[in-house]
Amino acid sequence: DEKYNFSIRITAERVSMKYSARNIVSTRSERYDQYGHPVYREWIDINDDSRFKVIPPGVNTRIFTQEPQPHDHEIRNTVESALRSHISGDRHDLPWIIASSRLDPKKNHLGLVKAFASSKELQSLANLVIVTRGVDVYNNAFGAGKVEREVISEIFDVIKTENLKEKVLFLNIEGQKNLASLYRLGAERNSVFALTTFHEPFGLAIIEAMACGLVAVATKNGGPSEILQENGIEYGILVDPIDEKDIAQGLLKVLSNPSRLMELKKRGIERVMQRYTWDTAAQSYLETIKEVLNSPCPIHPPEIPDYFLGTGEPPALNLEEFFKENPQERGQKP
Structure with a gap:
């Protein structure tokens, strides 16, 4: 209090x-x-x-849109440079699993990383991209706050134990315009947006990602359950955030099924434009x-x-x- x-x-x-x-x-x-x-x-x-x-x-549809924007090339250059530096060459063209929320235990990055680590099939289909928003994990992780450092440390422990170093990429992307550019680049390669929070009151990040063409795989607890499902129609994938196997299966449902991914991508954009502007x-x-x-x-x-x-x-x-x-x-x- x-x-x-x-x-x-x-x-x-x-x-x-x-x-x-x-x-x-x-x-x-x-x-x-x-x-x-x-x-x-x-x-x-x-x-x-x-x-x-x-x-x-x-959603601010002037920023979060599937339409290419002039500054997208700057983020493309940043991402391609990071891929060359930190991801093995044979994985550069894979789709991404994008996690973009503050580094806080409640956001459950650790559960997502463990889910990724648990599935060889998932690792074969995508790289995990963690957006750090102001934290340079590779060059100055100690510049983060105490809570952020603890989250990063736990993630690195899993990466080291499970040999995921060349499959997980940390990106320091700041600002809504740059984040939207990253989402559009991800959509080009049929990527997904993952939000595995223990509980999410609404889920603004989900609809921002969907507006840019990403398919959302999100916690079933809270607002996402109303965003991603209605009247028996599915607009994304809901998962149990405390069940790493369920998270992995939810991601595989779209990454291993291109036709389902494209259908949910189309539905997601329509859903945002009809209900969340x-x-x-x-x-x-x-x-x-x-x-x-x-x-x-x-x-x-x-x-x-x-x-x-x-x-x-x-x-x-x-x-x-x-x-x-x-x-x-x-x-x-x-």
């Missing part, structure tokens, strides 16, 4: 949700799983449809605002804690009591 100010943040959320006309969430999972936590009990009824609206965020999100917000204005509800003056009005002490919630009630939630943000 001292580090993340949970008491202040949760108190602000509870007051806002109690007195709002609508509560906008990015996924159904956010509505039922996050706000169904006991810490929000008595403040919001998650089963009241009139109080919730699911409006997912959108900022134009679509803005239209949904406008429609929701009009609904509220056309159906006025009784106004109750909100009871706002003094702290948020500039006076009084900050709220201090007994979060341990809530975690005791739901022990499986311990260690996670409610």
Whole structure:
């Protein structure tokens, strides 16, 4: 609580949700799983449809697009140089399994690396590319933060033990435009995007990658389950992040089946353009605002804690009591 100010943040959320006309969430999972936590009990009824609206965020399609961009050649040169330096020559033309999220244990890079290590077939079909975003693993790994260094160290232990040095590439790619260029280059060689987080609230990185033509293989926990499947239609592959064999099998489902990969690639782009653009999100917000204005509800003056009005002490919630009630939630943000 001292580090993340949970008491202040949760108190602000509870007051806002109690007195709002609508509560906008990015996924159904956010509505039922996050706000169904006991810490929000008595403040919001998650089963009241009139109080919730699911409006997912959108992709910046001016950046994340399958259309080639002028600066793509710069990233192509960077990647080709890195391949020559760190990947064996007979593997230069293989597809990639791209992992691009912050180096944090919760993002489960280690599970992905272990899954890659567990399957010789997978290794024969693709190289694993880990985007480090500001960390030069090969020349200055000690320049990373403590948590990042720990994640990198664990990955290197697996690489060394399983003899994966010339099959795993670390790329220091920074900025959205450069990341989108990498995704487009990956799509050219029928690569996949992997997000094996233990739990992902929404999954913006997934739809950014899909917009550029990558097929997504992602955690089944959280928002990705709603992005990649709907009404029995598959837009990517969902995997169990704590099951390395399932991760490997999920990757093989597309990398070993070109026709399925191309079908999911096509569906993924259409899915993003139809549902996950900022134009679509803005239209949904406008429609929701009009609904509220056309159906006025009784106004109750909100009871706002003094702290948020500039006076009084900050709220201090007994979060341990809530975690005791739901022990499986311990260690996670409610």
